[in-house]
Amino acid sequence: MPGIKVAIVGVGNCASALVQGIQYYRKIEDNKECTGLRNLFLGGFHPKDVQVVAAFDIDSRKVGKDLSEAVFAPPNNAPKVVNVPACGVTVHKGPVLDGVGDYTRRMVQVSNLPEANVADVLKESGAEIVINLLPSGAVKASEWYASQSLKAGCAFVNATPVFIATNTDWAKRFEDAGLPLAGDDLIDQVGATTLHKTLLRLLCERGVRITETYQLDVGGGTESLDTLERTREVKRTVKTESVKTALPYEAQVVAGSTDYVDFLQNRRDSFFWIRGWYFCGTPMQIDLRLSTVDAPNAGSVLLDVIRAVKIALNRKLSGAILPICAYAFKHPPQLLPLEKAEELFREFIY
Numbered sequence: 112m113p114g115i116k117v118a119i120v121g122v123g124n125c126a127s128a129l130v131q132g133i134q135y136y137r138k139i140e141d142n143k144e145c146t147g148l149r150n151l152f153l154g155g156f157h158p159k160d161v162q163v164v165a166a167f168d169i170d171s172r173k174v175g176k177d178l179s180e181a182v183f184a185p186p187n188n189a190p191k192v193v194n195v196p197a198c199g200v201t202v203h204k205g206p207v208l209d210g211v212g213d214y215t216r217r218m219v220q221v222s223n224l225p226e227a228n229v230a231d232v233l234k235e236s237g238a239e240i241v242i243n244l245l246p247s248g249a250v251k252a253s254e255w256y257a258s259q260s261l262k263a264g265c266a267f268v269n270a271t272p273v274f275i276a277t278n279t280d281w282a283k284r285f286e287d288a289g290l291p292l293a294g295d296d297l298i299d300q301v302g303a304t305t306l307h308k309t310l311l312r313l314l315c316e317r318g319v320r321i322t323e324t325y326q327l328d329v330g331g332g333t334e335s336l337d338t339l340e341r342t343r344e345v346k347r348t349v350k351t352e353s354v355k356t357a358l359p360y361e362a363q364v365v366a367g368s369t370d371y372v373d374f375l376q377n378r379r380d381s382f383f384w385i386r387g388w389y390f391c392g393t394p395m396q397i398d399l400r401l402s403t404v405d406a407p408n409a410g411s412v413l414l415d416v417i418r419a420v421k422i423a424l425n426r427k428l429s430g431a432i433l434p435i436c437a438y439a440f441k442h443p444p445q446l447l448p449l450e451k452a453e454e455l456f457r458e459f460i461y
């Protein structure tokens with residue numbers, strides 16, 4: 112199987128988890144020995160088939176460094192679970208644009224090195240897929256990298272809550288260029304949104320009438336700080352709309368992020384509250400906390416998306432690819448119930 116050549120935009124915590132994950136699963140060939148990864152093989156591709164061939168950032172502690180070193184540089188605080196050998200991929204400097212928010216300014220050290228010609232670097236590296244892992248709220252920068260991706264003839268995966276795959280103009284541009292597009296806002300592997308929807312669906316199936324529910328979370332990565340400053344409202348809308356699809360009727364639903372707690376580091380605590388009625392109008396409630404580490408929560412889903420987008424490239428598909436978007440993103444062009452999205456993805460892969 113030929114490799115899948117990807118470029119990473121934003122060598123932050125998610126990138127760290129992705130790069131470490133490729134290394135972690137490299138030698139595992141047997142499903143029985145594979146823990147924590149949803150699909151060891153997908154469409155015939157193994158995680159080791161994913162080759163990072165280019166990377167871009169703006170922080171002086173990452174730019175000019177080998178990717179294997181940059182993924183562990185501060186302010187990244189995703190846990191180190193594996194040693195990553197030098198890979199010969201130097202992190203290039205991209206334009207800053209709106210990549211740094213007011214709240215994260217004190218944590219990011221912008222590099223003085225000259226900016227690379229991103230489209231040229233992408234072409235020379237042979238990258239087929241660009242993975243956008245910029246901070247939440249980097250709207251201009253995300254759009255700029257999407258246009259560089261088009262210029263270089265690469266598919267684009269938008270893990271951020273900026274609307275690109277769900278923007279009809281962008282979807283059309285990728286369609287016209289004959290390139291696949293996937294987004295927006297990646298779903299976590301063990302995420303609050305998925306758990307919330309699953310719980311609500313289970314309760315509905317058991318005949319419970321949900322009256323009100325909320326899900327709020329706090330985290331300690333720079334991403335949580337960015338969310339607090341720039342994308343709190345967008346995140347709230349995206350998550351709330353997604354959670355509502357689990358209910359076959361109207362109820363009071365709020366799902367969003369609340370705050371940044373620095374000592375949590377890359378951890379995230381999500382709090383769930385569900386209230387409803389069951390037999391003869393008897394009240395019930397659930398009060399729950401989910402504790403996870405943020406960056407690894409993106410790894411398994413990203414590996415599925417990369418392999419699925421490669422399949423889309425092989426099939427010469429273009430524009431926003433619904434089966435991938437609905438399966439792996441919180442804000443796809445069309446929101447589908449979990450099981451429908453899963454079914455569509457499986458049909459697409461096989």
Ligand SMILES: NC(=O)c1ccc[n+]([C@@H]2O[C@H](COP(=O)([O-])OP(=O)(O)OC[C@H]3O[C@@H](n4cnc5c(N)ncnc54)[C@H](O)[C@@H]3O)[C@@H](O)[C@H]2O)c1
Nearest residue numbers: 121122123124125168205207210244246247271297334409
């Ligand atoms: N589980 C998850 O972590 C998860 C889930 C869903 C979505 N996401 C999304 O993935 C994205 C990345 O999350 P993260 O935790 O890795 O964020 P992060 O803040 O750790 O990393 C962002 C990186 O982008 C770099 N950057 C900023 N501006 C840049 C520019 N103009 N050009 C190149 N690089 C630039 C920063 O220096 C940093 O290294 C976020 O948008 C987040 O919402 C993450």
